[in-house]
Amino acid sequence: MQNKSKSGIGAFFGRLVRQQYFIPLTALVLLALFNLIADPAFFKISITTNSAGNRVLAGTPITILDYGSELAILAIGMTLVTAASKGQDISVGAAVAIAGSFILRMLCGGDSSSSTLHMPIICAFLLGCVVAMLFGAFNGILVAFFKIQPMIATLILYTAGRSIAAWFNNNELPIIKDATFSYIGGFIPGVPIPTPFFIAVICVVVITLVLKFTNLRLYTEAVGINENSARLNGLNPAAIKILSFVILGLCVAVVGLIKVSRVSSINYSVIAKDIEMDAILAVALGGNSLSGGKFNMATSIMGAYIIQFLTQTLYKYKVPSEALPAYKAVVVILLVVMSAPTVREYLSNLVKKAKVKEAA
Numbered sequence: 001m002q003n004k005s006k007s008g009i010g011a012f013f014g015r016l017v018r019q020q021y022f023i024p025l026t027a028l029v030l031l032a033l034f035n036l037i038a039d040p041a042f043f044k045i046s047i048t049t050n051s052a053g054n055r056v057l058a059g060t061p062i063t064i065l066d067y068g069s070e071l072a073i074l075a076i077g078m079t080l081v082t083a084a085s086k087g088q089d090i091s092v093g094a095a096v097a098i099a100g101s102f103i104l105r106m107l108c109g110g111d112s113s114s115s116t117l118h119m120p121i122i123c124a125f126l127l128g129c130v131v132a133m134l135f136g137a138f139n140g141i142l143v144a145f146f147k148i149q150p151m152i153a154t155l156i157l158y159t160a161g162r163s164i165a166a167w168f169n170n171n172e173l174p175i176i177k178d179a180t181f182s183y184i185g186g187f188i189p190g191v192p193i194p195t196p197f198f199i200a201v202i203c204v205v206v207i208t209l210v211l212k213f214t215n216l217r218l219y220t221e222a223v224g225i226n227e228n229s230a231r232l233n234g235l236n237p238a239a240i241k242i243l244s245f246v247i248l249g250l251c252v253a254v255v256g257l258i259k260v261s262r263v264s265s266i267n268y269s270v271i272a273k274d275i276e277m278d279a280i281l282a283v284a285l286g287g288n289s290l291s292g293g294k295f296n297m298a299t300s301i302m303g304a305y306i307i308q309f310l311t312q313t314l315y316k317y318k319v320p321s322e323a324l325p326a327y328k329a330v331v332v333i334l335l336v337v338m339s340a341p342t343v344r345e346y347l348s349n350l351v352k353k354a355k356v357k358e359a360a
Contacts, residue, residue, distance in 0.1 A: 020287035024302045027285060031309050035316070042316060050187060052179070057192045060312050065193075068308030069200035070255050074279040075304040076207050077248030079288060079295050080216075083224045084244040085143050086292030087150025088280045092252060094161020095135055096272035099256030101165035103128040104266055107181070108174040115177045121184070129253040135161075136249025140242035158276075166268045176264040185261030196258050203254065204301060211297065220244060224292030274325055278307050281328055 035042040045059040074092060081089050106127055109118030117124075135157060142153035176182075188195055211217045222230040223237045230237055255275075260266050284290055285306055286299030310331070314324055 020296050021299050021302070023287045024285055024299055024306055027306050028302075028309070031306065031313060035313060039316070042313075047192065052182075052187070052189070054187055054189050055192060056187045056194075060316070062194065064305060064308045064312050065197050067196075067311075068305040069194070069196040070258055071275070071278050071282055071304035071308055072200045072301045073203050073251050073254050074248075074275065075282040075286070075300040076203060076297065077244075077251035078279040079283050079286070079297055079300040080220055080244040081150070081248050082280075082283050082288065082290060083292055083295040084220045084241050085150045086224060087143070088276075088283075088290065089139060089154045089245065089248055090151055090276050090280075091135075091139065091154040091157035091161055092248070092276035092279055093272040093274065094158050094165070095132060095249065095252040096256045096259060096275065097162050097165035097266070097268055098135060098168070099128045099132040099253045100260035100266050100271060101168040101268065102131045103253075103257055104174045104176065104260055105168045107176055108169075111174070112169075112172045113175045113177065117176070117178050117181070121181060125253070125257050128256060129250055132253035132256065133246045133249040136245040136247075136252070137242055140245030143245070144238035144241040162268045165266070169266075173265055173267065176260075181261055182264055183261075185258045185263075199254065199258065203251070207297060216243075217295075221294050225294070277325060277328060278311075279304070281331060282307050285331070 042060050045057055045061055047055055048058040050056050078089065078092070081087075103124045106119055106124035107117050107121065108114040111118075139150075139154050139157060142148045142156070143150050146153075183189075184195055184199075186195060187193075219230075219235055219240050222233070222235060223240045227237045230240075255272070259271050280290075282304035283295075283300050285303035286296060286301075287303075288295045288300060307328075310328070311324065314327055315321075319327065
């Protein structure tokens with residue numbers, strides 16, 4: 001009876017380890033336990049008054065919810081790009097700067113400081129979406145038609161993107177003085193939860209419905225698993241790859257709007273700096289293969305909030321901002337190594353040997 005109980009527990013943990021959500025859940029539990037033991041005040045949530053005089057929720061968990069929502073939106077597009085192209089887009093941060101700068105240009109109408117909006121926010125945002133999707137299509141064309149590895153193809157925009165963003169506004173720093181614009185990246189009066197969280201929820205609902213009621217998931221995974229086989233089955237791999245980059249461009253435009261709304265302006269060299277690394281890490285932490293193929297959107301989104309959890313933990317313990325990428329790079333290395341086929345095969349063989357010994 002005792003042996004059966006042990007084998008049952010072993011089988012349960014064996015199944016649990018094989019689940020894709022095991023890695024993000026393990027990371028979440030470890031981070032939560034560490035902060036709970038080190039400083040329980042980490043999880044304290046209070047009600048405070050913000051600069052606009054509104055009563056809002058404050059605390060580290062709210063900050064994670066707020067800034068993690070940006071990563072969750074980007075993780076949606078990055079997951080599709082990774083699955084379809086077997087690579088990652090490293091120009092995300094520069095593209096966010098481009099989208100945000102263009103939106104500000106439309107709202108300011110060329111004035112460096114505008115007390116009134118020159119067009120409705122929704123119109124400026126839609127135009128920003130068009131611009132971001134065009135740049136996304138540019139990256140997609142380089143990958144799909146010219147067969148350039150995604151990281152190399154997107155290196156072009158990574159290098160030139162912030163200069164393009166500055167060019168949109170003649171290298172000036174436009175300022176929006178209309179208070180309603182700040183609601184998008186802050187708080188809506190009377191609502192104590194950050195607006196970016198609601199925007200992320202809308203994006204998650206939309207992509208969930210798209211994946212459920214269209215063939216986007218099937219086509220993306222088919223192209224990522226075997227491009228030649230997908231072509232023989234009537235799919236157009238180039239179109240699927242370009243579409244994934246265009247969707248990422250749409251996600252970039254949403255984050256660009258949130259970013260510039262937070263400060264009602266833009267700093268071209270700082271905005272969304274290194275955010276592409278966090279977006280890639282969110283996909284990896286979600287248990288998705290960085291070499292393309294099948295994906296789980298839910299775990300990628302979960303990974304985005306966990307990455308922000310990690311970032312806030314590092315900030316809490318006075319880790320300099322310039323050192324954050326080094327800590328995250330260690331996490332990337334561990335995740336990539338753990339997801340490598342040779343490592344998985346080795347671990348699987350260890351489990352099999354343990355079962356044989358237990359049976360003997």
